[in-house]
Amino acid sequence: QQQVKQSPQSLIVQKGGIPIINCAYENTAFDYFPWYQQFPGKGPALLIAIRPDVSEKKEGRFTISFNKSAKQFSLHIMDSQPGDSATYFCAATGGGYQKVTFGIGTKLQVIP
Amino acid sequence: NAGVTQTPKFQVLKTGQSMTLQCAQDMNHEYMSWYRQDPGMGLRLIHYSVGAGITDQGEVPNGYNVSRSTTEDFPLRLLSAAPSQTSVYFCASSPPVGGTASVQFFGPGTRLTVL
Numbered sequence: 001q002q003q004v005k006q007s008p009q010s011l012i013v014q015k016g017g018i019p020i021i022n023c024a025y026e027n028t029a030f031d032y033f034p035w036y037q038q039f040p041g042k043g044p045a046l047l048i049a050i051r052p053d054v055s056e057k058k059e060g061r062f063t064i065s066f067n068k069s070a071k072q073f074s075l076h077i078m079d080s081q082p083g084d085s086a087t088y089f090c091a092a093t094g095g096g097y098q099k100v101t102f103g104i105g106t107k108l109q110v111i112p
Numbered sequence: 113n114a115g116v117t118q119t120p121k122f123q124v125l126k127t128g129q130s131m132t133l134q135c136a137q138d139m140n141h142e143y144m145s146w147y148r149q150d151p152g153m154g155l156r157l158i159h160y161s162v163g164a165g166i167t168d169q170g171e172v173p174n175g176y177n178v179s180r181s182t183t184e185d186f187p188l189r190l191l192s193a194a195p196s197q198t199s200v201y202f203c204a205s206s207p208p209v210g211g212t213a214s215v216q217f218f219g220p221g222t223r224l225t226v227l
Contacts, residue, residue, distance in 0.1 A: 006154075009152070031212075032209075032212070032214060034215060034216075036216075036218075041221075042220060042221070043116075043202050043204075043218030043219050043220050043221050044155070044202070044216075044218050045218065046215050046216070046217075049215065089154065089155065091216075093212060093213045093214070094212055095212065096210075096211050096212055097212055097213060098143065098160065098162050098168075098208070098211070098212070098213050099145070099157060099160060099170065099213055100145075100206070100213050100216055102154055102155045103154065104152070104153070104154035105154045105155075
């Protein structure tokens with residue numbers, strides 16, 4: 001009930017490509033869906049987040065698409081750069097839940 | 113603000129030794145959590161706290177103890193280290209929104225090796 005399923009686990013794209021990372025959740029009480037970016041040797045940091053009252057949110061080259069009926073959300077990185085190479089985690093919480101449920105993570109490599 | 117700080121950054125232990133991983137935050141966040149990160153396993157919750165004096169178990173609590181005597185500090189104790197506890201440990205703090213966990217602010221991590 002509390003799981004967040006994330007795919008793919010790894011992704012290689014060329015510079016300028018648009019990597020897409022997908023997540024699916026089960027708990028309909030979730031109402032906050034953040035994405036975290038983690039560089040090697042560092043802690044994860046909030047990248048962008050969305051609530052289910054909107055279907056899309058953009059911040060710079062990063063876009064979250066949200067499909068409430070399908071209980072799915074995804075991260076798109078426009079014009080990807082080698083500096084975007086990192087591990088990305090989707091997450092979910094809400095409904096009085098005192099914990100955050102994380103996806104397994106996607107290791108992205110952007111090749112020059 | 114220093115944010116979330118963790119010490120030490122690296123630690124090597126022998127099987128059976130005990131140690132405490134320190135975590136402190138200066139953002140006055142009520143919620144704090146400990147995660148471990150292992151290859152292919154994502155971030156797994158060990159213990160969490162919703163305020164001083166209140167702690168609860170997460171997904172993988174065995175072999176770890178926590179306490180929360182102040183809002184700022186949330187130490188993680190390894191009682192008798194085992195090689196299976198070799199991992200990278202992250203502490204995080206979060207300002208609750210309506211009693212619900214929200215954005216997590218992570219520390220830089222402690223890389224622990226148990227021989």
